Ligand code: ADP
């Protein structure tokens with residue numbers, strides 16, 4: 001019976017239109033004289049109902065009898081996006097334009113505000129109450145500082161307060177992929193309408209992905225213009241300012257700058273601590289202050305911070321305990337940006353006739369432990385490193401760093417000239433290193 005329906009329908013529709021519109025059309029089930037058809041996409045469903053409703057109805061009645069009815073449903077495609085849609089079923093059904101599931105933890109309340117992001121935060125908060133007021137909003141920052149969180153906070157807020165708003169949040173990569181799929185399937189009109197005509201708020205995340213992709217840039221440009229001209233809110237997130245989107249057409253760059261351009265800076269240590277606490281609150285979990293300070297010292301972006309905290313919490317939940325030693329072993333020891341600090345290790349090890357690995361090891365040979373002490377003292381007094389940072393650099397516990405530094409201080413107080421001269425030599429080598437590149 002299912003085949004007969006499809007076959008009859010096929011005969012009534014031109015080949016070209018069939019291939020465009022019915023490529024994933026199937027009979028899902030027949031309940032008495034009610035037929036349920038299934039397609040893979042809500043926009044195809046809308047279109048089929050509108051354009052082909054009559055002919056489908058005719059065929060169904062021809063085959064199943066005069067009072068037969070039909071409906072078209074769209075299948076949930078099996079992608080991770082669609083799976084997470086399920087959690088928020090009601091929400092999504094009301095808002096088919098929510099193309100990427102929003103993370104419901106990404107709210108204004110769950111965001112720590114500090115000098116680093118206050119301006120951006122306020123712009124987004126205001127825009128969520130008055131969409132279109134700042135238009136477009138171009139938000140940029142280094143990776144992991146909260147762009148996606150902020151953009152989705154706006155989307156969540158708008159949907160919460162005005163469920164009829166249609167919010168399209170997607171990355172530029174998703175935009176491009178969808179465009180390509182539409183071109184292949186011959187549905188470009190649908191694709192264009194979807195964003196150009198149906199979105200009240202269009203958020204395009206990670207625009208920098210389109211660098212080197214002129215076709216998608218042009219398509220986005222047209223979408224941008226249409227949405228903007230209609231007075232609908234556009235938000236663009238980027239890892240760099242508009243003028244650094246190299247190879248984007250200057251017309252497009254100036255469009256991006258037409259509204260308001262906002263930046264999130266790097267959070268201060270204080271702000272990072274607050275963010276860390278917020279993350280623990282949102283995710284549920286605790287790590288003690290000593291470990292927390294250690295983590296904040298290593299990871300200077302909220303994203304990295306979050307990754308580290310979740311890892312530690314997961315460990316704690318699994319094994320029931322977490323101490324400094326374990327935390328240290330779970331997290332990467334030396335942050336990659338400290339190449340200069342690496343040089344310090346090289347130079348002290350050379351001075352005391354050992355190698356870097358010896359210094360990082362637990363070996364207690366006299367020259368090695370002396371090299372460590374001098375290096376630690378130097379790092380603290382001359383390079384301004386915190387004792388925690390030094391612990392990481394030398395792969396030693398915080399308390400052993402403090403103790404080593406104190407010993408050198410003590411010796412200096414007692415007038416130890418040898419140490420003085422070592423420090424001088426060290427200073428000279430490091431300066432030379434720096435000046436020589
Ligand atoms: P970006 O999009 O800029 O790369 P994200 O928005 O993905 O950064 O943020 C990375 C992670 O850090 C997210 O889990 C986010 O919730 C968290 N985060 C970022 N900024 C803050 C903040 N100010 N307060 C609390 N959490 C934050």
Ligand code: MG
Pocket residue numbers: 147148149205206
């Ligand atoms: Mg992001």
